[in-house]
Amino acid sequence: xxxxxxxxxxxxxxxxxxxxxxxxxxxxxxxxxxxxxxxxxxxxxxxxxxxxxxxxxxxxxxxxxxxxxxxxxxxxxxxxxxxxxxxxxxxxxxxxxxxxxxxxxxxxxxxxxxxxxxxxxxxxxxxxxxxxxxxxxxxxxxxxxxxxxxxxxxxxxxxxxxxxxxxxxxxxxxxxxxxxxxxxxxx
Numbered sequence: 001x002x003x004x005x006x007x008x009x010x011x012x013x014x015x016x017x018x019x020x021x022x023x024x025x026x027x028x029x030x031x032x033x034x035x036x037x038x039x040x041x042x043x044x045x046x047x048x049x050x051x052x053x054x055x056x057x058x059x060x061x062x063x064x065x066x067x068x069x070x071x072x073x074x075x076x077x078x079x080x081x082x083x084x085x086x087x088x089x090x091x092x093x094x095x096x097x098x099x100x101x102x103x104x105x106x107x108x109x110x111x112x113x114x115x116x117x118x119x120x121x122x123x124x125x126x127x128x129x130x131x132x133x134x135x136x137x138x139x140x141x142x143x144x145x146x147x148x149x150x151x152x153x154x155x156x157x158x159x160x161x162x163x164x165x166x167x168x169x170x171x172x173x174x175x176x177x178x179x180x181x182x183x184x185x186x187x
Contacts, residue, residue, distance in 0.1 A: 013160035013169055016068040018079055019046065020097070020106045021056035028090040028097040028106040029053055032080030034161040036065070044117055045132045052084030055126035061119040062103035063133060066111035070157035070170050075110070077168070102137040112141035112156060 014034040021029055031053040036046030044065050048054050057063045068076035075093045082089050090097045096109040102116040117133030124130060146152040154172045162169050 013162045016076055016159040016161050016168065017044075017046065018066045018068055018072075018076055018108065018111060019048070019053055019057075020064045020066065020108055021053050021062070022060055022105060023052065023056050023084075024059060027088065029056060029084040030079045030089055030093075030097075030106075030108060031084070032068070032076055034163070039132065042135050043120070043132055044115060044135060045130065047130045048128065050127040054129055054131075057119060057131055058122055058126045058129065060104050062100075062105045062117065063119070063131075064100060064103070064105045064107055064114050064116050065133075066108055066114045067156075068159040068168075069112060070159065072111055073159060073168055076159060100137075107139060112144045113151065114139045 015037060017033050017036040018030050019033050019036070023029060029052050031048070031051055033046050033048055035048070036044065039045035046065075053063075075095055078093060079089060082092065090106070097106040098109055100107050100116045103118055105116065107114050107116070115135045116137045116139070117135055119131060120134050121132040122129050140151060144151055144156040146155075154174070156172070158171045159168045160171055161167075
């Protein structure tokens, strides 16, 4: 038997992305955004409201995205509950923010994977927008790569946000090969 939950759309955990940007004075800022994802192999898209990060990205035309991982759950949550309009989150976090070599946005060194992005579309403004960015480079710490040079999610341990329970969970267990396990039903 199935139960109706109405229009609740947050039942599936969402990636926890840390979006980093610079303000007009070059001060780094980061925020936690769950309404985000890869909208193609070379693009990131996210929806954010009225935040310092939104204004920064609209002005600068660039950002970085670092999927949060288990090792950084405390700072990831902090980036979601503190506001850059009242505190210097980069300084308060104690993390290392360095300038990207490819875009006008910071890289958080402690996060093992970072996508450096140029803004290609803004639907909205600094008060809230759907932002799309082209991935121009991806930086990956070698410690999370497998023997073939691909990201090993078992080593990476990326976080997902479970909105139904307001908690973070970890991704990592492999349960079957894509475009392989379903072949048994084709016989």
